[in-house]
Amino acid sequence: MRALELAVKDTVGRRRRFFVSVASLAIGIAIFMGTNLLSEAFEERTRDELTRLGANIVVLPEAVADPASGDHLTFPQGYTDRIRHTPNAHMLRAVSAKLATSARIGGRVVRIEGITADEAQVKLWWRVGGRLASSRIPREREIMLGSELASLLEGRSSVELFGRRFEVSGVLDPTGSADDRKAFLSLATLQELLGKPGRVDSIGISTACISCPTMTVFDHAREIAEALPADVRVVPVRQIADSQVATLRQVKRISGALAILVLCFATALILSQLYASVAEQQREIGILVSLGMTPRQLWRHFVLRGVLIGIPGGVLGIVGGLVLGVALGPSIAGFVPLPSWYWLPSAIAVAGGLGAMASLPAAARAVAVEPGRIMREGT
Amino acid sequence: MIILESVCFGYGSTEVFSNFSLHIREGEFVAITGPSGSGKTTLLHLISGLERPQAGRLLVRDLDLCSLSNAELNEYRRTTVSIVYQAFNLIPYLTAIENVTLPLYLRGMSPCEQRQAAQMMLERVGLARKQHHLPRELSMGECQRVAIARSLVTRAPILLADEPSGNLDDENTIGLMRLLDEVNRGERRTVILATHDARAAAYAGRRVDLGGLEQRHLSSDGIARYKEERNEMV
Numbered sequence: 191m192r193a194l195e196l197a198v199k200d201t202v203g204r205r206r207r208f209f210v211s212v213a214s215l216a217i218g219i220a221i222f223m224g225t226n227l228l229s230e231a232f233e234e235r236t237r238d239e240l241t242r243l244g245a246n247i248v249v250l251p252e253a254v255a256d257p258a259s260g261d262h263l264t265f266p267q268g269y270t271d272r273i274r275h276t277p278n279a280h281m282l283r284a285v286s287a288k289l290a291t292s293a294r295i296g297g298r299v300v301r302i303e304g305i306t307a308d309e310a311q312v313k314l315w316w317r318v319g320g321r322l323a324s325s326r327i328p329r330e331r332e333i334m335l336g337s338e339l340a341s342l343l344e345g346r347s348s349v350e351l352f353g354r355r356f357e358v359s360g361v362l363d364p365t366g367s368a369d370d371r372k373a374f375l376s377l378a379t380l381q382e383l384l385g386k387p388g389r390v391d392s393i394g395i396s397t398a399c400i401s402c403p404t405m406t407v408f409d410h411a412r413e414i415a416e417a418l419p420a421d422v423r424v425v426p427v428r429q430i431a432d433s434q435v436a437t438l439r440q441v442k443r444i445s446g447a448l449a450i451l452v453l454c455f456a457t458a459l460i461l462s463q464l465y466a467s468v469a470e471q472q473r474e475i476g477i478l479v480s481l482g483m484t485p486r487q488l489w490r491h492f493v494l495r496g497v498l499i500g501i502p503g504g505v506l507g508i509v510g511g512l513v514l515g516v517a518l519g520p521s522i523a524g525f526v527p528l529p530s531w532y533w534l535p536s537a538i539a540v541a542g543g544l545g546a547m548a549s550l551p552a553a554a555r556a557v558a559v560e561p562g563r564i565m566r567e568g569t
Numbered sequence: 570m571i572i573l574e575s576v577c578f579g580y581g582s583t584e585v586f587s588n589f590s591l592h593i594r595e596g597e598f599v600a601i602t603g604p605s606g607s608g609k610t611t612l613l614h615l616i617s618g619l620e621r622p623q624a625g626r627l628l629v630r631d632l633d634l635c636s637l638s639n640a641e642l643n644e645y646r647r648t649t650v651s652i653v654y655q656a657f658n659l660i661p662y663l664t665a666i667e668n669v670t671l672p673l674y675l676r677g678m679s680p681c682e683q684r685q686a687a688q689m690m691l692e693r694v695g696l697a698r699k700q701h702h703l704p705r706e707l708s709m710g711e712c713q714r715v716a717i718a719r720s721l722v723t724r725a726p727i728l729l730a731d732e733p734s735g736n737l738d739d740e741n742t743i744g745l746m747r748l749l750d751e752v753n754r755g756e757r758r759t760v761i762l763a764t765h766d767a768r769a770a771a772y773a774g775r776r777v778d779l780g781g782l783e784q785r786h787l788s789s790d791g792i793a794r795y796k797e798e799r800n801e802m803v
Contacts, residue, residue, distance in 0.1 A: 191667055191670040191671060191673070191674035191680060191683055192674065192680055193674075196663075196671075196674065199662050199663055199667070200662060203661070203662025204662070473658070474660055474661075477658045477660060478660075478671075478675075479619075479643075479646075480617065480619055480646065480652060480658075481646070481647075481651075481671055481672045481675055481719075482643060482644075482646045482647030482648075482672060482675045482676065483643075483675050484640070484643050484675075485639075485643075487675065561619050562614050562619035562620040565614065565619060565654070565658075566610060566611070566614065
C-alpha cells in the first residue's frame, strides 16, 4: 500500500462520485478551453479584419507646406528602407510610399496618387477590374481610376494628364472611401511628371498586429520615428489605432471574464463533490484515524484525490474543448482554431492543481472529524 | 500497565463515567462486560486515545494520555493499540490484504514488507486464499478475521476488541475467541474485550462488569436502568 494507491482506490472505488466529479471538471475545463480557443480565434479574426482597415501609421513631412514657396513638401523615398530595417520591421505588413498631387482630368480637378505595389498590400480590400485585375498597380503610361471618377469620365479608354496620354487599364471597384474619386499612377511615373524623382510625400504603414502585448501600434510608431530624421513626423493614425486597440481589449476582457467565470464554476463543482464526499466517508475517515492516520497523511490523501480527479477531468476537458472549438470555430471565427500543443501539458497540470486546490476544504473538514464520535456512532 | 484513576467522561449532559478507576496489568486478558450503554465502547475509546478523559488520570504503559498532544496521541494509536470492532470497519474499496496492510502503510513500512507481513497474518487467520477479495465478497466471519488480522499485524502490545463476536455465529465466535486467547497467551499481548456475550467473556482471565457498582459510579438514572435490566435478566 502506498499513498497514491490508497488515493486511487478511494477515488476510483466510488465510481458514481468519481465520474460525476470528473465529468463536472471536464465540462468546466471544456468550456474554459473552448471559450479560450474561440475567443483567441475571434480575436485573431478581428485583428486580421482590423489590420485590413489600411495603414495605421503614417509618415508625413514635418511641415505640410513650404511657408516660403507654398509648395508641397516631400522627403526621400529611401526612408522606406530605413523603416524596413527597424528592429521590429518583421511585424510590419506593408510599407507604402506615395506621392500625391492634383490635376485636371476631363475638366475636373482630380487627386492623383503615385503608388507602388505595396499600396495594394495596405489596401487589401481593393478589387480592380480591367487589365490591372491581378497586379492592381498601374505601370508606365497606365492609369487606374476610382469607380466614381471612372463613371464621371463615362468609360473613357484613355485620359490626358500633364500633357501625356495614359491608358485607363484598371477601374477600382467601389470602396466607399475617397479612393473612389482618385486616379492612380505608378509612383515612378508621377515622380517623373512632377520632377521629383526619389521623393514622396507620405508613407503609409500597416502593422501585422494591432495590439500584440509586446508591440502595439504606438510602440511601432515610436520605433520608426527614432529611425527617421527630424524632417518627417510619424503619426499613428490615433483614431483607428485607438479604436482597434479598444475593440481587441474589449474582446479579450469579455472572453477572459467568461473563461474565469467558467473556471470558478468548475472549481466549485469539484470542491462541492469532494466536500460532500467527506460527509459520506466520515466512518472511513474515522477508521483511518483510529488506525493511526495522521492529519498530514489525511491532507495528502485528499489532495491526491483532488489531483486524481483533476488530471482525467483536465484531459477530457481538453478533448471536449477541442471538440467545441472544431464544432463552433467555423461559425464564430470562420476557421477551426487549434491550440498550441506545447501548452497542453501545462493545461493538464493546471487541471490537476485545480483539483488539488478544490480538495483543500474537504481535507480540512476531514481532519476536523472527531474519530471517537464517528466510531461511537457507528458501533 | 493501564491505569484509569478517577476518570470522568460524558457526552454532553450524559455522564458515562464519574470517578471511574481501573487497573489492567501488562499481558492480561480482561473482559469488560455490562449492559448496552454502560460505557464498554467508551472505555475502549478512552484507552485507544480516540477520546480523552474530561477529568482524572489515564496512564497506558507510563504514557499519560491526558497530557499527550494530538500528534503524540496519533503516534500512540499507531504503535501501542489496535482495535477490532463488531462492525469490522474494513475499508470497503480495499481487498482483504490491502485492509491488513493499511496500518503498516500508516507506520511507514515499505510496500514489500507490508505485503509479506499481511500475507503471513492472513495465513494465520486462515484467509490466505481470499486475500484479494473485497469485504463485500467475504462472509461475516471472514470479515471479522480480516479485521483481526489487521489489528494483529501491527504487533501493537494492546489489543482492544469491541463486541467482536456480535455479528458472528457460534462456530466463528469460538474460533475468534481462541485466536484472541492465543494472542494473549502466545504473544503476551494485553487483550481487552468488551462484550455482553458471557461465552466470549469466559475466555478472559478477569472480568470487569461495568454494571457493577464496585467498578463504576453510575448516575441515579443509570443505576435505575441497570437495576431494571438486571431484574429483567433474572
